[in-house]
Amino acid sequence: MSRELLRRPRFAPFFWTQALGAFNDNLFKNALLLLMTFVVIEQRGWDTGIVNNLAAGLFILPFLLFSAWGGLLADRLDKQRLIVNLKWLELATMSVAAGALIFEAWELLLALLFMMGTQSALFGPVKYAILPQHLKADELVSGNAWVELGTFLAILVGTLAAAALMALGGDLARWALSASLVTLSLLGVFVARRIPPAPSLSPGPVPWRPLSGSIAVMREGLGNRRLKWALLGISAFWFLGASYLTQLPAYARDIVHGAEGATSALLAAFAIGIGMGSLACERVSRGRLETGLVPFGALIIFVGGLDLALRPMLGSAEQATPLLELLQVSGFWRMCLDLGVIGFGGGLYIVPLYTLLQVRSPEDHRARVIAANNVLNALLMVLSAGFGILMLSTLGRSLSDFLLVLAVISALIAVVCMLRDPRPFLRLNIFILIHLMYRLHLKGRWRIPAEGAALVVCNHVSFMDALILGGASPRPLRFLMDAEIYHSPWLKWFFRIAGAIPVDSSRKDPAGVRRSLEEVGKALRAGEVVMIFPEGQLTRDGEVGRFRRGLELILARNPAPVIPMALGGLWGSWFSHGGGPAFAKWPRRIRGRVELCAGRTFEAEGVKAAELESAVRDLHRKATRLSKGR
Known part of the structure; x- marks a missing residue:
């Protein structure tokens, strides 16, 4: 992957703005989930299932409500100014969150998940719409690869940092988390101000139409034959990704029989795989759009997912095995490798599709097309949660069966891609x-x-x-x-x-x-x-x-x-x-x-x-x- 882009003022500030935002989001979200699970639920006597589902719903709901409006904002306003304003909104949200942490206002913290989701929903369309304005056509694949790499590594580091800060315990953990959230937001504002201007190609008023706007952009995106398959392909990736990531803690507990560190290690393998896949995509593409990598990536996800589903249990259910002991077990390394392979396939799969969406969408409403993608992604992530409940709870299937079905779905995606347009894959x-x-x-x-x-x-x-x-x-x-x-x-x-x-x-x-x-x-x-x-x-x-x-x-x-x-x-x-x-x-x-x-x-x-x-x-x-x- 060309590191030259990270030295260029037209890309580097945006890259670090995006990475810092993803890091801060995941630091807050994961730290809050740990606090709710191990501290608040016991204090208040709340139901664990209700709290976890409420938290997930509060975060995902803004993507359904505000993505379309965010796309309209990005199409009508200067994208750099919009990003700076959204970073100020992030700073305000995290400042309130810091106060809520210090004063143990747990209900307010749950409500702030909705605000954080709103900021992310508004940022999503402008994130991908700004790249074609600042990058040359032969730099788009590399730029998207860097964005995917930075995002998933930020997710990993944010998750690990949340666990490390919560391990401090008591008041020290809450003060350290509060300071981190505000500091990262301030850094984000500082870096965002260095992004070059990206004026709108179709300036105009921005009407307030959350729900009807979401329906309109969905209809517009899916009604465009050149864009429909890219939108569906990206959403299929997020369906699979959300399904795997949601089940990682259960996999670490019920299949690996590991302690908390096992989940972090498995997540790290997945994130590193995404990064390596994005790197490989850029090297193979050499600046050109290679849609043949999409079915190739889906096939790699199938191979890794199939082996992961067939892995036997490790250790004993009676006692959680510490991570240091698991690292001496070859079977655990095999599981990490499988998740790395799934992530690698995901990197190969997703980068060309995002590039395709940017290249084929009309310049004057590119952000609205990406907003349609975000709405569809959110719907598919909700569907993935419902599918997990159906398989694991309603039908009573094992986690291994669920992972096997995910592998089969990825194989079907590969077959559909190859049958629909076989020539890029053949080439x-x-x-x-x-x-x-x-x-x-x-x-x-x-x-x-x-x-x-x-x-x-x-x-x-x-x-x-x-x-x-x-x-x-x-x-x-x-x-x-x-x-x-x-x-x-x-x-x-x-x-x-x-x-x-x-x-x-x-x-x-x-x-x-x-x-x-x-x-x-x-x-x-x-x-x-x-x-x-x-x-x-x-x-x-x-x-x-x-x-x-x-x-x-x-x-x-x-x-x-x-x-x-x-x-x-x-x-x-x-x-x-x-x-x-x-x-x-x-x-x-x-x-x-x-x-x-x-x-x-x-x-x-x-x-x-x-x-x-x-x-x-x-x-x-x-x-x-x-x-x-x-």
């Missing part, structure tokens, strides 16, 4: 396969535009060329291929999913050639990227052959930017005709170095095949030289 798997087979180096792949039509032309060295280009491209490619290979009974399904366009290279079927060109034109008009090998056949001598006139026909019918590319290092491989016919010789290299170089983009108007051929020849010489280490 990502090809990318991984190619990197396992070759030491692939890419030069200039950023020249493929993030959106809109483009035509990629490349030299044709081996039967692996299309896979290498498809895996290396930041976007799914459509590509022309020989009709005989396309109609292979074992591989036709794969080529169809990959978006291949069959063409009769022998020219025996002129009507078929016209249909292929029409399909290419249809793909370009739809804003897709199409890749062709203008030579029309594999090279027999390792050099770039003459480009055929079909390239100019395509551009004459459907003008599009043209990106020349060239491969080097594949001549002589098992898949090429170098040193003998392809597939008819023994492989001579394992993980050979392969270079893929992209040149400057040509505008479609007036470009000739000869110009593109010359550009590809120059790139081929460069790629060949680089593949030999020169």
